[in-house]
Amino acid sequence: MSDVTPWSEVLELVRPATVETIYMVLMSTLVGVVGGLPLGVWLHMTSPVGLTPKPLLHRVLGAIVDVTRSIPFVVLLVVVGSLTRLLMGQAFGSSAAIVPLAIAAVPFFARLTSNALREVDSAIVEAAVTTGASKFRIVWTVLLSEARAALVGAVGVTMLALIGYAAMAGAIAGGGLGATAILDGYNAYDDRVLYVSVVLLGVLAWGMQLLTDWVTKLVDRRRAVTNV
């Protein structure tokens, strides 16, 4: 390692990379929630404990979700790379990285959603059924509303997972703190850039977790366990 990179240059490298990482994570989380929420609701509704049990459909949906979820992200990245080229004209850069990230996020969030909805007490759901509520209303005002704390938590877990995935995607497709850490830090033998990138990734993850906890507290009206 030659001379130490001056702080101003480090800052110039990591600042856009941080923005790119946040952009990748937020966009793919958005797609993950928009796509995963209805899929998760569907998964729950068709389950044996759901409002409209459909065992066969449930098994098919579950298989699709779980198989996609269990593909290692690196493999997904490579496979999706060619698809991304078709879709976006290029397979590089942070925008291109959003495609595999979103594909990973959707089934991930769908599974978390269906788990969250399963935790809603069946007595509460039944009480709503007896009011003559439509299924749509029950999903909206009972299931999603009652599971709101768990769902916000699920968004947080998804974001955290995506920070890790985004670093990986960035390292291969280019863009974000992951790319900076590996290309400009590790490969360039620049420890300062490497460690600053890593610390920033950690801070980012921590910040998102804090945000999640804060929002959860804001929306949850159940009694908090105090004096533990």
Add this chain to the structure above:
Amino acid sequence: MITVENLTKTFTQSNTSVAALDDVSLEVPDGSVCGVVGTSGAGKSTLARCIALLEKPDTGAIRVDGTDLVSLEGSKLRAARRRIGVVPQGDSLLRQRTAAGNVALPLESAKVPAAQRRSRVAELLDLVGLSDKASVYPDHLSGGQRQRVAVARALAAKPSVLLADEPTSALDPATTDSVLTVLERARSELGVTVLVVTHDMAVVRRIADDVAVLEQGRVVEHGKVLDLVSEPGSRIGSTLLPETDQASVLRPDSGQQHDVVAEVVLVGFAAVGALLPEASSRFGVELSILGGGLTRLGDTPVAKFRVGLSGERSESALKWMIERDAHVRRAPVSVDGVAA
């Protein structure tokens, strides 16, 4: 009016089948309260869930105000559900909604406009005495308050019938009383027909006009509470009446001899208040109470006493009481003159 006709429901689970309901027929007249009692597993909840249209019976009919609801589906089923208010067994309030928000739920299902919804919610919270708790979340309400919110919610869409499954289980007597008061107001002020599942005889005594006893999915007794207590063979009748044996242990005159010992059931103010002393003075017999006590069935005082009569005209005194609608059962008299 709730009419249940020949309802059967069998649950099959891993090769064993349970007949939860076995040819159950029941009628709850308009504006009356029917208590459904029975041991655990007798099928009480299954019956309530069938009437609540949460469970489909295998055979039989369920009518609310005449029309059979069993085969309804889709929007017709949802409309029928709105006419049946349900207080489910256990906690069932949305935890992320205030008391008022919970009461509003059926009104939202019925697409009642927001302004009307607010005034109706206020009315109902007033009915259950929780106006000051409108914006409180369920986790911050007591068990009895939660149950009253559940009753208010069940009544929100102006149903003609109200089903309550164990609305007072796990509540202390004073709290039980507040919930029962609310059920009573529902009947008297809104004219709702009430079916209440319970294992607590105090609930039946306090609010039920009729009572049905379920045993292994069958109705073994059914009738007016006041009729059943006067029926000598009725088990539920004698369960609802005060015990005579317990008190007789403490009877002050255990050494005394009686010519006749009998159990007397008295129904109504006049009978409870005056019949025994009047019989005693009219026939010149000495009458001592060996056990028993007084209770209330709804507004009607009811007493069951074990009495010992001494005097020549004891038999005539008993006969006179029977003529005045006292229900007398002669106790076997043991050798020393005290009831065995």
